[in-house]
Each structure stands twice: as C-alpha cells, then as structure tokens.
C-alpha cells in the first residue's frame with residue numbers, strides 16, 4: 001500500500017458578511033499565497049455583484065488527471081471531513097463552490113459528506129453550491145460563469161465612447177473572439193456568445209494545443225470532437241498550434257480575447273504581441289500587473305475578472321437562497337402569471353374581435369421556470385454592476401479594474417458604516 005500526504009487549504013478572507021464564499025480548485029500549482037489572494041478577490045467580487053457574502057477560497061494541490069474517480073472521491077470526502085472538523089464549512093459559515101478542476105460531481109461528494117456528519121441540520125444543502133440539479137442544485141448554475149462573461153462583454157461592447165477608443169463599432173454581433181480553455185467557463189462563454197451574441201470564435205487554446213480558423217469554429221461541434229477524439233486539434237480545416245507553442249493563440253488577431261484557463265497567461269513577455277482590442281478576463285488573474293501596464297498603454301480595453309467572472313458566485317447565491325427556502329424558484333408564481341397573461345390576451349381578443357393563434361398564445365402566456373428566473377437575475381446583476389463600475393470609471397477617469405475595486409471597497413465600507421462599526 002502506498003501512503004500519500006496531500007496538501008490542501010481553505011482561506012476565509014473577510015467576515016464582514018457571513019457566510020463566506022469561494023470555489024475549491026484542484027491544481028498542481030496550488031499554494032497558500034495563491035489561495036489567500038483568490039479569497040481576497042472573492043470579497044471584492046461578492047460586493048461588486050451585491051452578493052452579501054465574505055470572500056473565501058479553497059485549494060487541493062493535486063493534478064486531477066493523475067487520480068482515478070474513486071481516488072478523487074476519497075480525497076474530496078477527506079478534505080470535507082477536515083473542513084467540518086474545524087468548523088470551516090456550513091450554510092451560515094463558509095459555502096464552497098466549483099472552480100478550476102472541480103465541478104458538480106465534487107460538490108455532490110462534499111454535500112453528501114457534510115450531510116452524513118451533520119444529519120440533523122435542516123439547511124445542510126446550503127453548505128456548498130454548484131451541486132447537480134438532482135441534488136439540491138439550481139437550474140442554470142453550470143453555465144452561469146460563462147453566461148455572465150457573455151452579459152459582461154455585451155455591456156462593454158455597447159458603450160459608444162469605449163468602442164470608439166478601441167476603433168470598433170458598438171455591439172457584440174460580428175466581433176471575432178479567441179478563447180483560451182474549453183472547460184466550464186470557456187465552453188459556455190463560447191457557445192452562448194455564438195448562439196445569443198452572434199460572435200465569431202476564430203481561435204481556441206487548450207492543454208493539448210491550440211487551433212485557429214478565420215472562417216469560425218463551431219464550439220458545440222468542437223466540444224463533441226474533443227469528447228470523441230480527446231483533442232481539439234482534430235477540428236477540420238483549422239490551423240494547428242502544437243502543445244509546446246499553445247500560448248501563441250493569445251497573440252493571434254481577434255477583437256476579443258478571453259483567457260478562461262489559468263492565471264498569469266499574459267505577462268510582460270507576450271503582452272506586446274497581443275493583437276486583441278478587448279480582453280475579457282474570464283479566468284482569475286490571467287494578466288500579470290507588469291503586462292497590464294503594457295496593455296493599457298496599447299489602448300486595450302480590459303474587462304476585469306473581479307467583475308466579469310462573477311456570474312458563478314451570483315447564481316451560487318441564488319442556489320443558496322433556494323436551499324434555505326426549501327423551494328424551487330417559480331413554484332409559487334408560475335401558474336398565477338400564466339393565467340393572468342392568458343386572461344389579458346382573451347380580453348384583447350374580445351376587444352378586437354380577432355382570434356389569437358393558439359401557438360402564439362402558448363408562447364406569450366407563460367409563467368417563468370426556475371432557469372428563466374436565474375438567467376434574468378444574472379443578466380440584471382451583470383448589467384447593473386457594469387453600469388455602476390462604468391460610472392465610477394468615468395467619474396474618476398481610471399481604468400476598469402481600479403474602478404471595480406474602488407466600487408467594491410466603497411460598498412464594503414458602506415456596509416460597515418450602516419452596521420455602525422465605523423461611525
């Protein structure tokens with residue numbers, strides 16, 4: 001028998017609001033400082049999207065590819081046990097979620113372990129978010145970060161002055177995009193931007209290498225090819241960049257570059273060669289601070305991680321609320337809204353003397369399902385937060401990252417003031 005000691009962390013950055021919240025990542029390069037930095041980022045991120053939580057983050061120093069599913073389950077359950085033992089997890093204490101290298105499967109193991117250890121806790125399902133829908137999760141959580149990235153970029157591209165500065169027309173439609181990372185965040189950013197925003201994805205970077213195709217890559221098709229053949233490099237007709245040079249994809253021509261894999265991908269070494277006009281930080285910390293200076297000097301618009309990838313935590317908040325309420329969203333009002341709308345349409349029929357096509361009637365008169373409400377809540381959150389940050393940016397003539405942090409600090413400060421801590 002072989003014994004392995006695995007290093008793992010959980011950091012809670014700020015208790016100004018409870019519970020604390022932040023994902024758990026499984027990656028080889030996890031260390032204490034990185035987890036601390038990411039937990040700090042979470043405090044600001046929650047404030048920006050008006051989620052009333054403090055920041056936290058977890059990390060397990062493993063490469064999940066080196067372990068079997070059974071071993072991963074044992075690692076996850078043991079990690080959860082250690083969190084419970086230290087009172088570091090619970091619906092009113094600290095609520096983890098997925099991050100790099102983890103997903104619904106790991107969240108289900110965490111929930112099951114927690115529930116086993118705390119069997120009488122009525123709100124146990126709220127101890128972790130990002131759970132599968134069948135296990136107290138919420139519709140629309142898996143896609144939430146990618147969908148949020150789409151809404152955030154759509155807002156950024158709708159400002160006439162900002163688009164003028166980068167020499168482009170307003171609107172997301174028709175713009176070209178390169179995405180690094182086809183995991184949870186990158187794949188949904190790609191599919192939703194294509195299907196709902198009419199964006200053309202011309203490049204994709206992955207672990208095994210990168211591909212570029214000027215006429216456009218169909219992301220759904222690419223995901224199928226990767227699932228069947230194990231590699232994105234088999235996409236027909238695309239120019240292939242081999243694994244050793246995979247990061248060259250970041251330097252290819254496009255309107256919007258979306259790093260959605262790891263941190264520190266754009267550094268002072270490659271920043272000068274970036275050709276994109278907008279960089280949407282879907283990943284956490286993909287641009288080093290030295291690189292940021294170079295990019296800003298080049299006039300590139302950077303939509304910062306602390307805002308752009310906050311869709312995940314926003315919908316996690318909705319999931320936590322659902323768990324505490326013990327009821328799916330829409331259950332109370334769906335039928336009521338549908339009936340009211342049907343009545344309204346029948347009044348219109350009576351007043352005009354014309355019959356409405358039953359197919360149209362079915363489409364128009366419809367109560368919202370959980371997924372409709374989640375998407376609408378997410379869209380509202382991302383749009384509003386963008387407007388607030390943007391106003392701050394204009395007022396103080398600063399870049400968007402500084403504006404986002406200043407806005408978050410102001411919000412956290414206001415909370416303290418209203419609590420009477422700082423008179």
Ligand code: NAD
Nearest residue numbers: 099100101145181182183184185206207261283284309312
């Ligand atoms: P994931 O594990 O689902 O996907 C990451 C993808 O990146 C994988 O497909 C992996 O093969 C690929 N990859 C790894 N190394 C690469 C390399 N050198 N070049 C190109 N691709 C590479 O992770 P995720 O959940 O999509 O997270 C990605 C980023 O988004 C992370 O920075 C994470 O912190 C951030 N994020 C995630 C969420 C979320 O809800 N999942 C929320 C906020 C922020």
